[in-house]
Amino acid sequence: MHVLKKMNGALSTSxxxxxxxxxxxxxxxxxxxxxxxxxxxxxxxxxxFLLRDGYPVFTDVGIIPFxxxxxxxxxxxxPLYGIFPLIVGTLLxxxxxxVFAVPLSIxxxxxxxxxxxxxxxxxxxxxxxxxxxxxxxxxGFFGLIVLTDFIRVSFNIPTGETWLxxxxxxxxxxxxxIISVSEDAISAVPREFKExxxxxGATRWQTISKVIVPAAISGIAAAxxxxxxxxxxxxxxxxxxAGNAAVIPDPIWNVLSPIRTLTATLGIEMGEVSxxxxxxxxxxxxxxVLLIITLIINLSAVAILRHLKxxxxxxxxxKSFIPASxxxxxxxxxxxxxxxxxxxxxxxxxxxxxxVAIVLGAGAWYFGRDRLSGKQIEMIxxxxxxxxxxxxxxxxxxxxxxxxxxGFPALSWDFLTQPPRDLGRAGGIFPAIVGxxxxxxxAILIALPLGVGAAIxxxxxxxxxxxxxxxxxGVDLLNGTxxxxxxxxxxxxxxxxxSVGVSLLAGQITLALMILPTVIRTTEESLKTIPQTFRExxxxxGATRWQTISKVxxxxxxxxxxxxxxxxxxxxxGETAPIMFTAVVFSxxxxxxxxxxxxxxxPYHLFIxxxxxxxxxxxxxxxxxxxxxxxxxxxxxxxxxxxxxxKKSLG
Amino acid sequence: MSESAIITTNNVNLWYNGKRALESVSIKIxxxxxxxxxxxxxxxxxxxxxxxxxxxxxxxxxxxTGEITLDDKNIQESGTDVVVLRKKVxxxxxxxxxxxxxxxxxxxxxxxxxxxxxxxELDTIVxxxxxxxxxxxxxxxxxDDSALGLxxxxxxxxCIARTLAVEPEVILMDxxxxxxDPIATxxxxxxxxLLKKDYTVIIVTHNMQQAxxxxxxxGFMYLGKLIECGKTVQIFEHPQEELTENYxxxxxx
Numbered sequence: 001m002h003v004l005k006k007m008n009g010a011l012s013t014s015x016x017x018x019x020x021x022x023x024x025x026x027x028x029x030x031x032x033x034x035x036x037x038x039x040x041x042x043x044x045x046x047x048x049f050l051l052r053d054g055y056p057v058f059t060d061v062g063i064i065p066f067x068x069x070x071x072x073x074x075x076x077x078x079p080l081y082g083i084f085p086l087i088v089g090t091l092l093x094x095x096x097x098x099v100f101a102v103p104l105s106i107x108x109x110x111x112x113x114x115x116x117x118x119x120x121x122x123x124x125x126x127x128x129x130x131x132x133x134x135x136x137x138x139x140g141f142f143g144l145i146v147l148t149d150f151i152r153v154s155f156n157i158p159t160g161e162t163w164l165x166x167x168x169x170x171x172x173x174x175x176x177x178i179i180s181v182s183e184d185a186i187s188a189v190p191r192e193f194k195e196x197x198x199x200x201g202a203t204r205w206q207t208i209s210k211v212i213v214p215a216a217i218s219g220i221a222a223a224x225x226x227x228x229x230x231x232x233x234x235x236x237x238x239x240x241x242a243g244n245a246a247v248i249p250d251p252i253w254n255v256l257s258p259i260r261t262l263t264a265t266l267g268i269e270m271g272e273v274s275x276x277x278x279x280x281x282x283x284x285x286x287x288x289v290l291l292i293i294t295l296i297i298n299l300s301a302v303a304i305l306r307h308l309k310x311x312x313x314x315x316x317x318x319k320s321f322i323p324a325s326x327x328x329x330x331x332x333x334x335x336x337x338x339x340x341x342x343x344x345x346x347x348x349x350x351x352x353x354x355x356v357a358i359v360l361g362a363g364a365w366y367f368g369r370d371r372l373s374g375k376q377i378e379m380i381x382x383x384x385x386x387x388x389x390x391x392x393x394x395x396x397x398x399x400x401x402x403x404x405x406x407g408f409p410a411l412s413w414d415f416l417t418q419p420p421r422d423l424g425r426a427g428g429i430f431p432a433i434v435g436x437x438x439x440x441x442x443a444i445l446i447a448l449p450l451g452v453g454a455a456i457x458x459x460x461x462x463x464x465x466x467x468x469x470x471x472x473x474g475v476d477l478l479n480g481t482x483x484x485x486x487x488x489x490x491x492x493x494x495x496x497x498x499s500v501g502v503s504l505l506a507g508q509i510t511l512a513l514m515i516l517p518t519v520i521r522t523t524e525e526s527l528k529t530i531p532q533t534f535r536e537x538x539x540x541x542g543a544t545r546w547q548t549i550s551k552v553x554x555x556x557x558x559x560x561x562x563x564x565x566x567x568x569x570x571x572x573x574g575e576t577a578p579i580m581f582t583a584v585v586f587s588x589x590x591x592x593x594x595x596x597x598x599x600x601x602x603p604y605h606l607f608i609x610x611x612x613x614x615x616x617x618x619x620x621x622x623x624x625x626x627x628x629x630x631x632x633x634x635x636x637x638x639x640x641x642x643x644x645x646x647k648k649s650l651g
Numbered sequence: 652m653s654e655s656a657i658i659t660t661n662n663v664n665l666w667y668n669g670k671r672a673l674e675s676v677s678i679k680i681x682x683x684x685x686x687x688x689x690x691x692x693x694x695x696x697x698x699x700x701x702x703x704x705x706x707x708x709x710x711x712x713x714x715x716t717g718e719i720t721l722d723d724k725n726i727q728e729s730g731t732d733v734v735v736l737r738k739k740v741x742x743x744x745x746x747x748x749x750x751x752x753x754x755x756x757x758x759x760x761x762x763x764x765x766x767x768x769x770x771x772e773l774d775t776i777v778x779x780x781x782x783x784x785x786x787x788x789x790x791x792x793x794x795d796d797s798a799l800g801l802x803x804x805x806x807x808x809x810c811i812a813r814t815l816a817v818e819p820e821v822i823l824m825d826x827x828x829x830x831x832d833p834i835a836t837x838x839x840x841x842x843x844x845l846l847k848k849d850y851t852v853i854i855v856t857h858n859m860q861q862a863x864x865x866x867x868x869x870g871f872m873y874l875g876k877l878i879e880c881g882k883t884v885q886i887f888e889h890p891q892e893e894l895t896e897n898y899x900x901x902x903x904x
Contacts, residue, residue, distance in 0.1 A: 192748035201738030
């Protein structure tokens, strides 16, 4: 009896404290749940607001005439809202980008994972990441000044602003995504496959082409789909080089025709449209179509990658959906279509002698292949792979070099500290620098707590279930949403619906929503690297879940979270499309004094100087260089932090 | 050893990252016999095995000195065609490593990369190799199924068939049974016994009973050195070196 009483006493005191901590734990968990649900809420809101504002065009014009009408003339006396040329334009530009990017990036990925020495690899991988960090408006600027000019001269046409220019530029922008995702897939192929093949006496090329690449094929497919998603969603770069005539190329493979995409239409016309009119509604209709296309593409890539993560690497117990007997003819038909397409493409795009040379070369290869030994084929293939890697590096060097060399003379103390004069032709860019810093500071302050909270909820508080799946899908959808769609949403919801007005605050929130999925994803990844035994050790000592998280799990995860945050800052600093309608003005002599005033921003400033202000050459390059330095600097810092802590954790 | 040697090493040293893994190893591998390499973990037996088909080339920062000859040709020379070498010297790995392809394609892979295109010829090679590896009866009705659906023991015999399909002279086996259960192990051991009629087999094993059961010759390695090498019976019953005796009688390792 006596003992029992004593124990009762002890228990009751401990129930007292545990009731308090129980409530606290519940409150914390609920808080994290709310931050995690935000992604789903935002996606729903984006869809609702786009649909709300786009709805009239679907009823007034009708879905079929809207989607398949062949004339886009919103400002004509009798306005016509047929977006078919824009959809075709988007698809053609994307196909062109993929044709350009896939061989280069897969060659480069094979080079990095299979051929490069460790030292070369340690240089190449960060270099490719830097390529991903270059802001799209800088790509657009480079494309406008250098690439279109190159095309104009080499094909002897009046303007180089063409489908070809847009495709090459988008292809370059898709390179880093495709390279790094397929490189991961190739590196994940078990070493045993490689050794098994080499031990039979296969050459390295036979091993790569017949064992390693087939085993990594679904990862490579996902990489390509992600690259497509990136190309379709891109606005600024494509808008600056595509010529933007809403026509279907004639003939359809004429890559030297100007072309206009869905995103470019939004970028060009959104700023000039009267709110609430039919044209306004049509633009939101376009955003809905764009969102649906990118959602389908990104979700399928995510599905493939997730499938891979669940340990399905190369496990193909399922039968292929094409019966074995039909596979050979099927392959042959696909090949014939591809080759025919390429030949047509070549004869339109390239000078005829080049096309003939390439066709002859390909023919010689096809018929002479059997006469070559394995070693000779290997040498030729490795030659192509190395050429691909060299091309990727050369592209990076050319873009960076061009902007640094031309931008450097523009830099001066006055340029960095003075406001612009004469529409930016003279004076400096001080307000734009400060504006960009304000924008990204606000964006990260909003996104970081929300994103980290959401990641903690997803990793620490739940098991995989229906709710986490829903949240994760929300995050994936948000991640795949084109930045221009964020811009439209920010405009419709924050600027107009909440009557915040075009302001710093509206821009910060829009950018925060855009980077939120990346914050969540990188935080999740760094939390997942913390060994389960740490958590078990702490919980076994009687620590609560929150104590465990805050004292044991989070501290070692901080470097990873910080790295992710810096990458997000870099990305936010370089984005133009989301702030174009929500936060920026072109020229302002003064700094904003409150959150409700508009600001200048570097990427927008560069965009306007490059497209709308003739005779601002020096200041264009200077602005591009400052923007590039800011963004690439952020990426560089993030990469350094990551390698530093990776080395540390290895001992 | 009186028999003619197919592989000879002379004073071979090997460093990983500056750490010495093999020290003055000189061994003669007799033709058409089974030679076992035994010794405690980390003694260098797998490293030595991987010298015979130059698979150590795959690892960064490896340095090798000394002479390794196959049929009296030095395979360490820089002009050596490793592809030809590896066609002659096949290898079966510790963990079964079939490719993520069908059973048929796994076996046909080797002949294909060496230039066989004719479907009928490939069919013959595949059947012959699978029969030789004592797995034909188990898989003949599902050659188009994925090789990854086979059991571990079947996968390992498939890997042996895959090796046989390129008609090597030597088969290297790197602890081929360590991932298998006793029944599968027995099947592989029987197979090794059959193989020595046509091939030279070099097997690395942790398991001394296995070495005693399957091999004609045995080499004992310790800390990167070849301590003793000779007829299996002699090594197990009258070892010359004290280290060998200690190891075999279970006093260490």
